[in-house]
Amino acid sequence: EFNVMVRSGAHCVHPFHHQLGIPIEKGTARASFYLYNNIDDVKAFLDGLETLIEASA
Secondary structure (H helix, E strand, C coil): CCCCCCEEECCCCHHHHHHHCCCCCCCEEECCCCCCCCHHHHHHHHHHHHHHHHHHC
16 A cells, blocks of 8 residues: 555564563564665655554554
8 A cells, every 4th residue: 555565573583572572472563774765765654654653543
């Protein structure tokens, strides 16, 4: 829908999740940027994130 890819899970950093008190079953979501990304990609991610946050409120 937003044309943005994110990854969910523990991202191979189980001790970090444990330190933050995040259960491994819940995990987190991660978005990564690279050299070929531009400001429009960042805006698309932030717009999608804002829409999802508003929808979950």
